[in-house]
Amino acid sequence: MEISGAEIITRCLQEEGVEFIFGYPGGAVLSIYDAIFKQDYFKHVLVRHEQAAVHAADAYSRSSKKVGVALVTSGPGATNAITGIATAYMDSIPMVVFSGQVATDAIGLDAFQEVDMVGCSRPIVKHNFLVKDIRELAPTIKKAFHLATTGRPGPVVIDVPKDIAAQTSQFIYPASVSIRSYTPPTKGHPGQIKKAAQLLGEAKRPFIYVGGGAILSNASSEVTELVKMLNLPCTNTLMGLGALDGSDPHFLGMLGMHGTYEANMAMQYSDVIIAIGARFDDRVISSPEHFLSQAKKIVHIDIDPSSIAKRVRVDVPIVGDVKHVLIDLIGILKETGIKPQAEALADWWQQIEEWRKPQSLWYEPSDLVIKPQFVVQKLWEVTGGEAIITSDVGQHQMFAAQYYPFKRPRQWINSGGLGTMGFGLPAAMGAQLANPDAIVACITGEGSIQMNIQELSTCKQYHIPTKIINLNNRYLGMVRQWQHFFYGNRYSESYMDALPDFVKLAEAYGHVGMKIETPADVEPALREAFSDKLKDRLVFMDFITDREVNVFPMVQNGKGLSQMDLPPHMRDMQLTPFENNRDYGNLC
Template sequence: MITVEEKIARRQRAIEGRPFGPGSKTEHEGKTMTGAQAIIACLEAEGVDTIFGYPGGQAIKIYDALYDSKKIRHVLARHEQGATHMADGYARATGKVGVVLVTSGPGATNTVTGIATAYMDSVPMVVITGQVTRGVIGTDAFQESDIVGITMPIVKHSFLLQSTDELTKTFREAFYIASTGRPGPVLIDIPSDLSGSEMVFHYPDSVDIPSYRPTYKGNAKQVKQAAELICQAERPLIMAGGGIVASHACPELVALAERMQIPVVTTLMGKAAIPCSNPLNLGPVGMHGSKYANMAVTESDLIIACGARFSDRVTGKVDEFAPHAKIIHIDIDPAEIGKIINPNVPIVGDVKVVLSAINERLEKMGATSVCEKWRDEVFSWRERWPFYTSDFADYPDKIAPEVLLETLSDKLDPHASIVTTEVGQHQMWALQNIHREHARTFISSGGLGTMGFGFPAAIGAKIGCPDEQVVCIAGDGSFQMNSQEMATAKINDVPVKVLIIDNRALGMVHQWQHLFYNDRFSFTELADNPDFVKLADAYGWRARRITKPEEVNDALDEMLASDEPYLLDVVIPAAQTVYPMVAPGAPIDDIIGALDVTLGGVRVTEKGFGEAGRPRVKPSHEGVDE
C-alpha cells in the first residue's frame, strides 16, 4: 500500500525534476542497447512498476524488450481504451504517473477517449504509441495514423521521436511534464525503426525546459489580500476542487477551514478533499449538489475557490452564480484564472503552497472566525434539506439507490477502500451517498463524463493499491462500454467488485427526457440488456442479482467478502430519478426535487422552467419495470 507520505514525496520529486525511482544512474547507464531496450530502461529509471497496454506490429520490438524486464509488470487489457482508463485509475489512486503502451494506427486511436478523460481531469499519464517507420510516415502506410495530430488538443504535450539521440531526454521530459504543474497526459510516438536502432544509454539526472516553468509559490501581495478578505468576510465559503487532491493539499485546506470555521463545498473532483465526517464539509455543489450547498454559494459574501475551475456543472447560469460574493481563485494553471469567473483576488500557484502561505498569514494576524451566525444558518439548512431520509422513498417496495449506496458506504472501511464510478445517475447517487475520509479514494470521470471509465479505472486502482477494497459503482449502460475487461480482472487475479445499478435505461438522459421532453424516451431504454449474472459467469466471476430491499444487506456482505472478482446486479425502477437537480442553464439556487423535512419529507420545486416544461416532482409509477 502506498502511503500518503509517499504520494506527497512523489509529487515533490516531480516538482524538483528528479526521477521517481532510486536514481537516474541505473545499472543500464553507459550500456549499448536498442532503442526498445532503452525505452524499458527509461521506464525503470522513472520507477515505473506497472504499465497497461496491448501489443501490435509497430510496438513489437518494445514488447520484446519488455519481456526481459524484472521490474515492470505489464497488464494486458482487452481494448486499448480499457488500458488507458486502467492507467488513469492507477494514477488517481496512487499519485504516480500512469503508463500506457500500444501500437500504431487503431491501437493508438483507441486510446483517444482515455487520453481526453485524463486531460479533462488533470491526471498524470504517459502514453507510448508505436508508429510506422520514419521512411513511410505520411504515405498512408498500413496501420499509420497521425496520433500526434489527432491528440494535440487533449494532451499536455506530445513528442514524435526522430532519433535515438533524443530518446532518453524525451522520456525524462515526458514524465516531468506529466507530473508537474497542472498534471496531464503526455504522448510519445515512436517510429518502429528507432526501436531497433542501437544507442548508448544515458539517462538525464534532471530536467531543464526554459519554456516550461510552473509557478508554485503564490504572489505575496495577493496572499495578503486573500487573508484580509477572509478576515473581513461574514459569510465565507470554501469551494474545493480536484487541485486539492492533485497537490495533496488536504491538510492545508482543513487547517484553513477549521481555523476560520468556514464551511466547505466540493466539486466532483474535489470529493474527500475534506473528510466527509468533518462537520464543516457541506459536500457536493452544483447540478446534483445538495440544496444547502447551493444555497450557501448563493448567499455567501466570499468564495475561496481552491483548485477548482468553475465548470458549468458547478456554476449553473454563470451570471447568477454567487451574486453577493467576492472571489478568491487559487489555481496552478493561469489559464483557468478568469476563464469563467473573474476573481477579485487571483492567485496563480500550487494550492498546497498557497494555502500554507495564507494559513501562515492568518496566524500572524491572530485571525479568528467571525462567521458563527453564518455557520449555524448553513448547518440548519443541512438539517432542513437532506439528500435523502429513511422515511421517504419514491418506490417503497423497490430498492432505493440512495439506501443501497449509503448501506455500502457504511460497510466499507473508509481508511482502506476506493470507490470508482461510471457516468450517469449512479455516479450522482454515489457522489451524494458514498462517504469518503481520504483523498484519492473516490475516482470518477468529471470533465469528459466518460461512460466506460469506472470499471477499468477500478482495475487500475486495485493493481496500484492492492490492499484496498475497490468497488466500481456502474450503470447497466456504462458497464457495457468496457465489460470485456472482466477478462483482464480475472486473468490477472484482480478481485475488484462491480455493483451495477440496473434500471434498463440510459438513466440520466432518460431522466432528462422525463423532465424536459414530455416522456419521449428516444433510444434510451435498454430492455434487451444481457443477463449480467450469466455474463459474469462466462468470464469466471462470481455474481448475484437482487430485486428486493430486504436482499441488500446480505448481498453487499457477500460481495465485499469475496476474494474473487464479483458482480452484483441491483435492479431498480427505470423511472427512478436522481434529485436534487438544477436544470441545464438555470442558476444553482433554482433547485427541483430537494427534500424538505419541514414539509414532511416531500420533494419541492422552487421555480418554473419556461419552455422546457415543468418537472414531475413525484414520478409516475406507471410502466415501472419490475
C-alpha cells in the same frame, strides 16, 4: 554499449520507478514488447481494449500519486486510446502514453496502420512528441515524465516509429530536465495571499470551495486545517470529494448541478469565496450571470493561470501550487490572528443549519423495490466507508458522490470533465493494482458497464478482486431523467431492451455473479461479497433497482444555484428566503 530503442524505453521506465504498464501489442510495438518480455523491472497488464489500458493507467495514477503508463500500437491502437487520453486531460491526470508509429520513412505515405497520433492527440494532451532520432528517445521520455507531473498535471504522448524502436544507441538517461519555455510556478504571490487573508478577516459569510486541484497537489491536510482553524463551511466539487472528510460537520456536501441544497445556497449567498483548485465550471455554478448577481468577493487559487477568471471575475487571483499557497495563507492567518467576524460567522452558520434541516438528499424508502441510493448507503456501511470507489458516468455516479461520504483524498475515482462511460471497470483494475490491499468497488450501471465489460477477462487473468455494484434500472438513467424533464417523457433510445444475464456473464468470465431483486437482500449480498470467503474473487452484483428514480437536487442548464429542482419532500415546505430574496429554490 549500445542498446535498442525498445530497450531504452524499458530502461527509462525502470529509472522512473514504473511498477505497471497497461497495454495491448501490435505490429508497430512488437520490438518494445520483446524488450518488456526480457526485463523484470515492471509488470505489463494486458487489457482487452486500448481504451481500457489508458483508463486503468489513469486510475492507477489517481489513486497512487504516481504516473500511469500505457502502451498501444499504431493506427487503431492509437485511436482507441484517444478517449482515455481525453479523459485524463480533462481531469488533469499525470500520465505517459507510448504509441507505436510506422517507420519514419513511411510517415505520410498512408502506410498500413498509419495515423497522425501527434495531430490526433494535440488538443487533448499537455504535450506530445514524435521521436525521429533515437538519440532523443531517452531525453524525450525524461521530459514527458517531467511535463506530466509538474505544473498543472496532464497526459503526455510519445509516438515512437517502428525503426526508432529497432535502432541502437548508447543509453544515457538525464538526471534532470530543463525546458526553457516551461517554468510552472510553485509559490503564490505573497501580496496576493495577504489580500486573501484580509478578505477572510472582513467576511461575514465566508465559504471554502474546493476542487480536484487540491487533491492533485496533495493539499487535503491544509484544506482541513484552514477549514477547522477558522470554523468555515466548505464544499467540494465532484472531483474534489475527499479533500475534506465527508463526515466533517464543516462539510456541506457536493455543490453544483446535483449538489446539496445547503452547499448550493451557501455558494450563492456567501460574501467571500476562497476557491481552491477549482474552475467555476458549468456543472458547478451553471449560469455565471446568476451566480454573480449576489455581491461577493472571490479569491481564486490555481496553478494554471488560464483557469483563473475564465468564467467569473476574480478579485484576488493567486497563481501557484495549492499546497504551497495554503501553507503560506495559514501561516499569515496564524501570525496575524485574522479571523472572520465572530458574530456574523455565527449568524451565517445558523442560516446554513436552516438550509440543512430539509435534508435535501432524503428519499422515500421502500420495502418492495430497491432504491439505488439505498444500495450506495449500504455499501458505505458494509465497507466502513473505507473502500476506493470507481464509477462510470450517469445517475449511479451522482448517487455514489451523494451517498458515499469519502473520508480521504484519492478514494473517489471517476471521470469528471469528459464524463466517460466505460471508465469504471478499467479504473477499478488500475486502482486495485495500485492498492493491492485496499477494498475497491466499481459503482456502475447496465449501460456503462457494457462499454468495457470485456475487461472482466483482464481481471480474471491478473486476479483482480474488485467488486462491481451494477445499479440496473434497465434505462440509460441520466438520459431518461433529462428526457423526462425536457423532452416530454419521450424516451428515445434510452431503454435497454436486450440486456444480458449479468450473473451468467460474470460466471462465464470465471467470476462470481449475484442478482439482487429485493431491498431485504441488499445488505446480505454486500456482506457476502465483501466477506473473507470472497475477498480474492471478483464479484459482480446486479442490483435490480427502481426504474424511474431521479437525482435531486438538480440545477437545470442556464439556471442559477438557488433555482434548484428540489426533491418531492421539499416541495411543500415553507422555505424562508434569505435576506428577503425570493429567488430561493424552484418549488415546482
